[in-house]
Amino acid sequence: MLRNKSNEALVALLLVAPFVAIYGLIFIYPTIKLFIVSFQDAPIIGNGPFVGFENYTRLWGDRRFNTAFWNTAYFVALTVIPGTLVAFAIALGINRLKGRLQALVLALFFLPYILPVSVVYLIWDWTLNFQFGIAMHLFDLLGLERVSIFKNTTWFMPAVAFVTIWWTCGFSILLFLAGLRAIPAEIYEAAALDNSSVWTTFRKLTWPLMWPITALVLMIQLILQLKIFDQVYLFSIGGRPNDNLVLVYYVFQRAFQYDQGGRAGAAAVVLFLIVIIVSxxxxxxxxLSKGRG
Incomplete structure (x- = not known):
């Protein structure tokens, strides 16, 4: 039977229209508004006079923005590649387990991922708090001097990076496990017949076959960690938040503490462009790596 193409197109448009409307309302319109506000001397609510690129030029002379930029880069370096490698190593170990033991170990590693950030903060504050933290009591038993980890600029970012890896690696582990289970068992059987060592099998077979999953995990982690805010904000309570600024925290300060919507918008646009370029x-x-492979 001949189909009425115009009717099919109309039905398709009607089905897609709700998604397009919602997407435009919650993403396209705010993004356009963000770019407009970034060229204005505007408060967080309302418009202001047009100032051109002044908000952008002022960013690079702002000591707090420079601190936020380099802290974000430092945090990404501490979390993205190390977190991906940790998740991959754990997935390799879990993949060797069988049955209920495998399910139990996977659940233990995935459990932190479903926790809200407030619970993660409380768990690690109870663990590493200078006054009553469990780790501090262990320091006392070992005769070591207590360290105020979340109030010390040197230790703050590494500690938050460690907590973030512990919190988020569960999802990456699931992705790696899915990739490992998709590799045909016949490939490893052929490698065993050729007397291939464990390291050779990993380097020649597992790693190349897992590279697409690894690249996906790296991209997801990179985007997530560039937008880091919650952990830094919570662990900075009672400390020195201006020394621990990251880009989203800087935007938050400019927008909601200083009511500088234009400067906050310019910083948000810079972060938006960084995420797009890096992605x-x-x-x-x-x-390129797949083409060479």
Whole structure:
């Protein structure tokens, strides 16, 4: 039977229309509004006079923005690649387990991922708090001097990075396990017949076959950690928040503490462009590596 193409197109448009409307309302319109506000001397609510690129030029002379930029880069370096490698190593170990033991160990590693950030904060504050933390009592038993980890600029970012890896690696482990289970068992059987060592099998078979999953995990982690805010905000309570600034925290301060919507918008646009550029570069590098493979 001949189909009425115009009717099919109309039905397709009607089905897609709700999604397009919601997407435009909660993403497209706010993004356009963000770019407009970034060129204005505007408060957080309302418009202001047009100032051109002044908000952007003032960013690079702002000591707090420079601190936020480099803290974000430092945090990404501490979490993205180390977190991916940790998740991959754990997934390799879990993949060797069988039955209920495998399910139990996987559940234990995945459990932190479903916790809200407030619970994660309380758990690690109870563990590492200078006055009553469990770890501090262990320091006392070992005769070591207590360290105020979350109030010390040197230790703050590494500690928050460690907590973040503990909190988020469960999802990455699931992705790696899915990739490992998708590798045909016949490949490893053939490698065993050739007397391939464990390291050779991993380097020649497992790692190349797992590279697409690894690239996906790297991209997800990179985008997530560039937008880090919750952990830094919570663990900075009672400490020195201006020394622990990250880009989203800087935007929060400018927008909601100083009512400088224009400058906050400019910082948000810079972060938005960084995320896009890094994502595109990561995608292109992934394509190039697959082409060479």
């Amino acid at each position: 595109v570069l990561n995608f292109q590098l992934t394509r």
